[in-house]
Amino acid sequence: MHCAIVLESLHSPSLSLSLSLSLSLSLSLFMTVKWLMHWQPNPGATLNSQILAEACACAEGLGGAKDGRWRTAMTFYRPMPRDSSAPPADVPRDFLGLALHDRPDTYFFILRAHRLVLHADASIQAIMEKLQSYKARVVFNFEGFQYKLGDFRLRVGKCVPSMAETLRGIMMEVEYLPLSSIEKSRQILEEFFDIWQEALAKKSLPGHFIHIESNFADYGLQDHYTSQHTAVQYATCMAQLMAAVRS
Template identity: 65%
Template sequence: MPLKWLLHWQPNAGASVNSQILTEVSQCADSMNGVKEGRWKSTLTFYRPVIRVQDQALTSELPRDFLGLSMHDQPNKYYFIIRAQRLVLEADLSIQSIMEKLQSYKTRVALNFEGIQYRLGDFQLRVGKVAPINSESLRGIVLEVEYLPISSLEKGRQIMAEFLEIWQEAVSKRSLPGHFMHMETNFADYGLSDHYSSQHTAVQYAIVMAQLIASAQLRS
């Protein structure tokens, strides 16, 4: 699977995200002669356990919370990320209906990551907004950068960094109140190898969500 980096928009102190920033960031892809390839959407769900009286003794054994992710490029799969235990699991999409029937966990919050996909030579860019399901309230802006020829984290690191430098320069020319951040991730902590997979993407989404929450708390 091609190497992918997920970045999030970090507003400057006192600033916030808005639809105008999203529009201008998308225009950066247009200005770099990006070819639009359609829309994309991934959904990240934050689950909390449903503790029944008879199950209270098991509380310490249950994950306090975890994330579920459905991805635009893996429509038949569902991914679970338990950050406290550094676990990432891949399941069939039908696991969602099984969870609903078991009623062991409930959805606390669900966010859509969606926007437009662009092709720039050997790169695919996905610029998107982060918003709660059934709401237009903008919670963040993300950028997926995928380098199609390489699946090795180590081999692709330099060319990804060089591409992002060019991208950040294009964005900075618009004098927007913030910048995109890429969080370095130690995938080995999750038992993942150098060969990139969808599980690596799931871990990046979990980390970006944590950053978005932290950023929102700092601004509130």
């Protein structure tokens, strides 16, 4: 199934063309299930790098073996009007772009207002920059360390703007490697999360990790986990982090 969306009015004097991109709504390759969690500070508490260090120490304390670094980048895009007229109704007013650490060949688009998650070849970023119809308003990097822990892979990291070191959030990915079914892996992930919370509680930190379930059905996503599920979770996680900072 495909959806053609116009990413710009795409009238470029230099290219003299109108372009619409056909972006796939589904990936043929199923992935193993991931949960994304973000740090929720206690009322009045602030974020700091010590919380991140303690979370990494907790991963190692549970037996996790450090397995390199990871980075996922999320970009907020806004249209760049070429004149005073309003953009066509079928042109998204804003959307998110996502470069996942484990899919370097693919770029994802999350159109929250339309409940769509799409993907294209990673080269689409260079095309968009050349055509100058959408502006990258702000870029956030999610980055940190990866750990192997039995049947799980943990990624603990921070969320920071690309042009600054201001800590905007702390989050983690938990990936359960044996299964690609969301429902079949739910109980195992819940049990792991309980163990994680219990271990972290011993450190008496001013907050806790929470998991907000994304409504995948709203985006037409099924039980078998794909990279689109991860993209939707990052959009949900980012919204929660921004809300936590504002409060």
